Amino acid sequence: MLQLQALREQKDNIIEALKKRNLEAAPLVEAILVQDEKRRSLQTKLDNTLADANKLSKEIGMLFKSGKTEEANKIKAQTGNLKEVSKSLNEELNLAAEELQNLLYQIPNVPHKSVPAGSSEQDNEEIFREGDIPKLTAEALPHWELAKKYDIIDFELGVKITGAGFPVYKGKGAKLQRALISYFLDKNTTAGYTEMQVPHLVNEASGYGTGQLPDKEGQMYHVKADDLYLIPTAEVPVTNMFRNQILSEKDFPICCTAYTPCFRREAGSYGAHVRGLNRLHQFDKVEIVRIEHPDNSYTALDNMVNHIKEILNELKLPYRILRLCGGDLGFTAALTYDFEVFSTAQDKWLEISSVSNFETYQSNRLKLRYKDERGKTQLAHTLNGSSLALPRVLAGILENYQDGNGIQIPEVLIPYTGFERID
The missing domain is CATH 3.30.930.10 (Bira Bifunctional Protein; Domain 2)
Structure with a gap:
């Protein structure tokens, strides 16, 4: 399986090299990179949501310690919403990662420079x-x-x-x-x-x-x-x-x-x-x-x-x-x-x-x-x-x-x- 970093950094070279296999790889490589961007975006959203939830949890703990129960309970409702959001984002992320993996499985190895061109x-x-x-x-x-x-x-x-x-x-x-x-x-x-x-x-x-x-x-x-x-x-x-x-x-x-x-x-x-x-x-x-x-x-x-x-x-x-x-x-x-x-x-x-x-x-x-x-x-x-x-x-x-x-x-x-x- 080709490395994502190589596909990002050497996209044109890889597409050109795969022509030795009589494969026009540009559409597949582009689909992989689009899917990877989607996965990374979802990961960032999930990380931010979890960070917000952790921050609120710490704030709730401090409020309860200070005896501000009513204020703590109001914020607690927000953490519940964040948990639902993070659960949904995690499911989307898993699906996006699975789709990315399936796309990567479809692309063959890049031929070594000494491999001759040919069809059969x-x-x-x-x-x-x-x-x-x-x-x-x-x-x-x-x-x-x-x-x-x-x-x-x-x-x-x-x-x-x-x-x-x-x-x-x-x-x-x-x-x-x-x-x-x-x-x-x-x-x-x-x-x-x-x-x-x-x-x-x-x-x-x-x-x-x-x-x-x-x-x-x-x-x-x-x-x-x-x-x-x-x-x-x-x-x-x-x-x-x-x-x-x-x-x-x-x-x-x-x-x-x-x-x-x-x-x-x-x-x-x-x-x-x-x-x-x-x-x-x-x-x-x-x-x-x-x-x-x-x-x-x-x-x-x-x-x-x-x-x-x-x-x-x-x-x-x-x-x-x-x-x-x-x-x-x-x-x-x-x-x-x-x-x-x-x-x-x-x-x-x-x-x-x-x-x-x-x-x-x-x-x-x-x-x-x-x-x-x-x-x-x-x-x-x-x-x-x-x-x-x-x-x-x-x-x-x-x-x-x-x-x-x-x-x-x-x-x-x-x-x-x-x-x-x-x-």
């Missing part, structure tokens, strides 16, 4: 590419056919149990899945991230804190009886651990990693591009989250990118990194890098990780602050990244490591799987 994923900027794309034989299969051939993932059984998008991993497929989770966590903890085990359901406040609500409400599974949401990523519970906290500068950086299943409704996703593991309603992911001093957050973002590059280099998967354009940038992000692995059998790139800096957008919602060296309270910066999402990594391994007689396991994973091949 076609305008994303490729900034790095690594790895040779394997040359497969004509008999090479896409991962969903490999999964069936070697009986390691059963998509139809998942449909029977739950529905489309909930696969069942079997035998060596399940072990490979577990191996990837352990490998990712070990890489992250070795790099200085503290491993967390977090709830897989969150309350509404947590959803609003990291920006999944109200923007992505339709994409989240909602347990209505308890008003809880299944998490779309570990980012939500991990980042919310620091909601309503005031840190000190010595606490930085805070680095956490967590494995969780993730749940996404992915409403409206149909067709061949979502076949197999390409898009699921439930999938496993290992996440990294950082809470940083504002002066260091972009250095931290670069470190996160390099960390994920190291993982993909060890897996020996061909990949590229994209800097997302304004039209493809997530609602809460200031800058995002997407990692994509090349699926040789499908002949296309598959997104496997997003690494983002949210600057103060999430921390303003979370009230996640720190005291600087002058003792002044400031908003921290939050960052997160997939390290990594499993389905498309697994798809890339199955397709790129097939040799016609089976599937070779990447060397770095063999200590985790306990086997070298699937055949």
Whole structure:
């Protein structure tokens, strides 16, 4: 959520910057500022009314002490009227504050200056590419056919149990899945991230804190009886651990990693591009989250990118990194890098990780602050990244490591799987 002070002081700059998102923000920004002025005016009226009431109360007390009961009772009637006025003003103020909050929720984060202009994923900027794309034989299969051939993932059984998008991993497929989770966590903890085990359901406040609500409400599974949401990523519970906290500068950086299943409704996703593991309603992911001093957050973002590059280099998967354009940038992000692995059998790139800096957008919602060296309270910066999402990594391994007689396991994973091949 953007800060009101920034909207007041940098209105024109913010409106101009949001054009990178193909958003004409002037009407919304103006509505926010008008509503803020209304809220501030009501607050001033309420403060003055309460001050008048307190002043009269003191005067009444003095009159009663002086034995001037009749005069005190006359003034007492005035305080009753002031209480009614203050009650009405307080109700108006609460409504005005709620409306202001709802307006602020509608405005996305301001893109970083390096974000390219553009309207869709076609305008994303490729900034790095690594790895040779394997040359497969004509008999090479896409991962969903490999999964069936070697009986390691059963998509139809998942449909029977739950529905489309909930696969069942079997035998060596399940072990490979577990191996990837352990490998990712070990890489992250070795790099200085503290491993967390977090709830897989969150309350509404947590959803609003990291920006999944109200923007992505339709994409989240909602347990209505308890008003809880299944998490779309570990980012939500991990980042919310620091909601309503005031840190000190010595606490930085805070680095956490967590494995969780993730749940996404992915409403409206149909067709061949979502076949197999390409898009699921439930999938496993290992996440990294950082809470940083504002002066260091972009250095931290670069470190996160390099960390994920190291993982993909060890897996020996061909990949590229994209800097997302304004039209493809997530609602809460200031800058995002997407990692994509090349699926040789499908002949296309598959997104496997997003690494983002949210600057103060999430921390303003979370009230996640720190005291600087002058003792002044400031908003921290939050960052997160997939390290990594499993389905498309697994798809890339199955397709790129097939040799016609089976599937070779990447060397770095063999200590985790306990086997070298699937055949």
